[in-house]
Structure formats: structure tokens, C-alpha cells
Amino acid sequence: MTRINKAFIFDMNGTMVDDMAYHVKAWYNLLTQDLDAKLSFEEVSKEMYGKNSEVMERVFGKGRFTQAEMDFWGLEKEKRYQDAYLPNLKLIDGLQQFFDAAYNAQIPMSIGSAAIPFNINFVLDNLHLHQYFKAVVSADDVAISKPHPETFTKAAALMGVAPEHCVVFEDAPKGVEAAQNAGMHCVVITTMHEPEAFKKYKNIICFIKDYKQLRIEDLI
Structure with missing residues (x-):
């Protein structure tokens, strides 16, 4: 393989x-x-x-x-x-299938969030998602939040993957900027911001409304 x-x-x-x-x-x-x-x-x-x-x-x-x-x-x-x-807690449409495909392809996955563990575990516990992630980086694990790159570089280090081989999934300009500062490409989910809000960033692979049409083959 x-x-x-x-x-x-x-x-x-x-x-x-x-x-x-x-x-x-x-x-x-x-x-x-x-x-x-x-x-x-x-x-x-x-x-x-x-x-x-x-x-x-x-x-x-x-x-x-x-x-x-x-x-x-x-x-x-x-x-x-x-x-x-x-x-109303649920994954964005298509994400469960995307997680399963990535997991079955043995692609390492992690979470890099400004949320505290209390909120991260709220989602992971209730939606039974812990098995998918090799690492979780929360607000408590970094000295400076996004757009500083530490959240994402730490996640990459915990997975044992070089930053340039990581694809970040983000919804906010500050998060995309953090990924760019970390030397990582980014998929943007337009739940809160339209594409115009991200015009100054050069690391964006694509914009998506949900994960239903996104294939891991397009990202690796």
C-alpha cells in the first residue's frame, strides 16, 4: 500500500x-x-x-x-x-462520511481549536468522535491563539506530520491566516463568512458550504 x-x-x-x-x-x-x-x-x-x-x-x-x-x-x-x-448538535452535512473515508484511508486527523476542552469534549462525547483524532489542541494547550500558528503547528507535531503536508479545515479568516502562518493549505467552510472575507489569503484550496461533495482524493 x-x-x-x-x-x-x-x-x-x-x-x-x-x-x-x-x-x-x-x-x-x-x-x-x-x-x-x-x-x-x-x-x-x-x-x-x-x-x-x-x-x-x-x-x-x-x-x-x-x-x-x-x-x-x-x-x-x-x-x-x-x-x-x-x-441541535450535529455534524455539518457530509462530514461523518468524510471522517469515515479519511479514517479508512489511514489519514491522520486532529483538532486545532481555540475552544476550551469543556467545549471540545461536549462535541466529541455527544457525537462519539474521539476515535477519529490522533491529537486535540485546545485553547489550554497554546500560549497565543490564532492567527498565531501554534495551534496548527502543535497539532502537526503531535501527529508526526510536517506542516507542509497538513490540510486545515477552517471557517474564519483568523483561522485561515493561522494556517497560512503555519505553512499549511486550507479548505474554507462558508458557515459564517462568504469567500470575499478571505481574499487576502493565498493558501486556500477551495470553498465549501458542506462536506457532501468533498472527496479526500481531491486533497491528497
Whole structure:
């Protein structure tokens, strides 16, 4: 058998599951109602990247909250998100079949997400996906979030695959930028952003609405 010298790295929110609207709503309610931030729903939407503590520091400035306070409010936001999203939790169309095809082809797969383990395990446990992934890199595993490349380079190292042989699956411009900074090509899922939002990036293989028409043969 010919050895496939490729690996896949998946962002999670908006890439594996179409849940970003639930994250934005949870953040909006917490920031504006609990913490009295003067932001519109659209303004909150623009801050939806990076670690929870980074979101809070972008909104309120550094030093407003202690790390313990940011951890508390970040976890509270995730609990609200999970309660709202659980009845609708499912993979994006075609992804289960794509996972099975890649797994059967012995292509290493990992997750590289800015989510905390509490949220990653929420998806992996409820959808029974742990078997597919050789590595999981969460917000807790990196010093700097996307667009810094550490999330993806660490995932590649844990799989034992060189960065240039990795294909990243992302839905956000900052994630695509992180993949580009890591020297990786990227498939973009247009759950939250249209292709125009990614015009400045040169590492994009293709844009997809879901995984129903995507074949692993087209990526390896």
C-alpha cells in the first residue's frame, strides 16, 4: 500500500458543527446583560475569535477582570451555549462520511481549536468522535491563539506530520491566516463568512458550504 503523506487538521466551531450563532448569542447576552458592555449584536460578532479571556480583554481592556474572573465568566458563557445548542448538535452535512473515508484511508486527523476542552469534549462525547483524532489542541494547550500558528503547528507535531503536508479545515479568516502562518493549505467552510472575507489569503484550496461533495482524493 502506498503511504499517504497527508494529514487533516480541523477547527471545530463553525467547521465541524454549525454552532457559531449560538456562541454569539451566548456572548452577547453575557457581555451586555451580565457585564454591561455597550455593544451591538454585530459588534459582538466581530470579536468571536481566540480564547475567551482574549475576547473579554478586547471588549473591556486588559486589567478590568482578574484571570479567575475571566475564567468564571468564560465557563458561564460556555454552559449557556451548550444548554442552547445541545438539542441541535450535529455534524455539518457530509462530514461523518468524510471522517469515515479519511479514517479508512489511514489519514491522520486532529483538532486545532481555540475552544476550551469543556467545549471540545461536549462535541466529541455527544457525537462519539474521539476515535477519529490522533491529537486535540485546545485553547489550554497554546500560549497565543490564532492567527498565531501554534495551534496548527502543535497539532502537526503531535501527529508526526510536517506542516507542509497538513490540510486545515477552517471557517474564519483568523483561522485561515493561522494556517497560512503555519505553512499549511486550507479548505474554507462558508458557515459564517462568504469567500470575499478571505481574499487576502493565498493558501486556500477551495470553498465549501458542506462536506457532501468533498472527496479526500481531491486533497491528497
